[in-house]
Amino acid sequence: MPDTPDVPRPHAHVHLGVFFQGVNHTTIWSDPASGSQTDFETFRRVAQTAERGLFDAFFLGEGLRLREQNGRLHDLDVVGRPDAITQLAALAAVTTHIGLVATQNVTYNDPADLARRLASLDVLSGGRAAWNIVTTDNAWTGENFRRGGWLDHSQRYTRAAEFVRAVQAIWDGWDAPEPVRATGGTLDIEVTPTVPRTAQGHPVLFQAGDSPDGRDFAAGHAEVIFSAHGTDFDDALAFATDVRARTVAAGRPEDDLKILPGTQFVLAATDAEARDKARWVKEQQVTPATALSLLGQVWGEDLSHYDPDGPLPAHDPVIEVIGETRGSPRRGKRPHEIAQAWRARAEAEHLTIRQLVIAQERERGFVGSPSTVADELVRWVRHGASDGFNITPWLVPSGLDDVVDLLVPALQERGAYRTAYTGTTLREHLGLRAPLTHRVAAAAQV
Numbered sequence: 001m002p003d004t005p006d007v008p009r010p011h012a013h014v015h016l017g018v019f020f021q022g023v024n025h026t027t028i029w030s031d032p033a034s035g036s037q038t039d040f041e042t043f044r045r046v047a048q049t050a051e052r053g054l055f056d057a058f059f060l061g062e063g064l065r066l067r068e069q070n071g072r073l074h075d076l077d078v079v080g081r082p083d084a085i086t087q088l089a090a091l092a093a094v095t096t097h098i099g100l101v102a103t104q105n106v107t108y109n110d111p112a113d114l115a116r117r118l119a120s121l122d123v124l125s126g127g128r129a130a131w132n133i134v135t136t137d138n139a140w141t142g143e144n145f146r147r148g149g150w151l152d153h154s155q156r157y158t159r160a161a162e163f164v165r166a167v168q169a170i171w172d173g174w175d176a177p178e179p180v181r182a183t184g185g186t187l188d189i190e191v192t193p194t195v196p197r198t199a200q201g202h203p204v205l206f207q208a209g210d211s212p213d214g215r216d217f218a219a220g221h222a223e224v225i226f227s228a229h230g231t232d233f234d235d236a237l238a239f240a241t242d243v244r245a246r247t248v249a250a251g252r253p254e255d256d257l258k259i260l261p262g263t264q265f266v267l268a269a270t271d272a273e274a275r276d277k278a279r280w281v282k283e284q285q286v287t288p289a290t291a292l293s294l295l296g297q298v299w300g301e302d303l304s305h306y307d308p309d310g311p312l313p314a315h316d317p318v319i320e321v322i323g324e325t326r327g328s329p330r331r332g333k334r335p336h337e338i339a340q341a342w343r344a345r346a347e348a349e350h351l352t353i354r355q356l357v358i359a360q361e362r363e364r365g366f367v368g369s370p371s372t373v374a375d376e377l378v379r380w381v382r383h384g385a386s387d388g389f390n391i392t393p394w395l396v397p398s399g400l401d402d403v404v405d406l407l408v409p410a411l412q413e414r415g416a417y418r419t420a421y422t423g424t425t426l427r428e429h430l431g432l433r434a435p436l437t438h439r440v441a442a443a444a445q446v
């Protein structure tokens, strides 16, 4: 790619992570080749494949309580996933370079405990750990914890900032003469650090949360932002531009915060074949049970006795608003309006329940031959729409094989992907500077 102002980052490389989604219907769990979402063998194969592909990181989300709909579990197709830090500790033993990212929330954890567990993972993995900081957007998780309930949106980010400052102080305070004291509206603690400093200073800080408060929090504290802007270039560029402006406003260089959107790749020998495959993937993702479960969220009742290959319910939804707190991506929206639009579409296009739910599924990610997708990824990073991608394979554990065997070489041919790991820590893989608190401390000493 030529060195022109039209290409603002002509030498930028693509960073890749793999997002193992333990629940949700992005992964096809019904395929005969699918592994179990709780079996270590599935995690091991995905992590080792990603490491073979020289990925920066293996990434796990977190859910401390199963999703519910009208008092019933409604995780789609599979239910339950093991604790992230425990899984990653096991993976540290069977990998050598890949970063290990644990999503952990700040609403229900405690800083001293979480600082210790994350630092332990970082020490034991030789500086490969990261913490994806989330606030958790549902109330029912709070019922699991002694504080009960949850915090409202702005309080969650106040708590997040106090929590992260406390954790960093604990990590940085390892050799300090006095215990670390951290106070604020949501905490008041005095901690003697228990784990030595790590090979990368301290774990890398990721963040996932998309509101203005969430973006400001990332701009102030995080080193990588995991976003949901991973399908449309213009949308991703607008997000990246906004986040970089916030990073500069927080007094940091704009490239201090790397942007890795979650996304999905469907690859085949030709673009046309990939489009056919993408249609098939979408159909497999929405199983009959998933179609009825997603429909039930809109109607506000259990519709599992309906025929997924039959028409939509003739009656209206039994709720006025889709519950804020029960794990629906359409939460807060008006079910009567959605039902009306869905019925109209089903009638006009002669769609059954399942066909309609499939048609309503949003596009996710990139579809094409390895060379088409590689060109597109290079365009994204070299035009600043992201620094790379956090890929959710649609099948585990084998769904990453073609990415590593076909897409990675295509990126390497374009000079946009490493050909070997040059460092050992996740901070080095991502090209990050020293932790922010270390730089601030060093500047204060000059």
Ligand SMILES: Cc1cc2nc3c(=O)[nH]c(=O)nc-3n(C[C@H](O)[C@H](O)[C@H](O)COP(=O)(O)O)c2cc1C
Pocket (backbone or CB within 6 Å): 060, 061, 062, 063, 103, 105, 133, 134, 135, 136, 137, 138, 208, 209, 210, 211, 212, 213, 214, 215, 226, 227, 228, 262
């Ligand atoms: C891409 C992305 C991934 C997320 N992953 C998780 C997760 O694994 N566990 C969790 O509890 N919350 C997760 N969240 C939710 C956030 O923690 C946050 O509670 C939610 O986005 C609401 O905050 P916001 O209004 O700032 O976006 C995620 C959010 C985003 C945008």
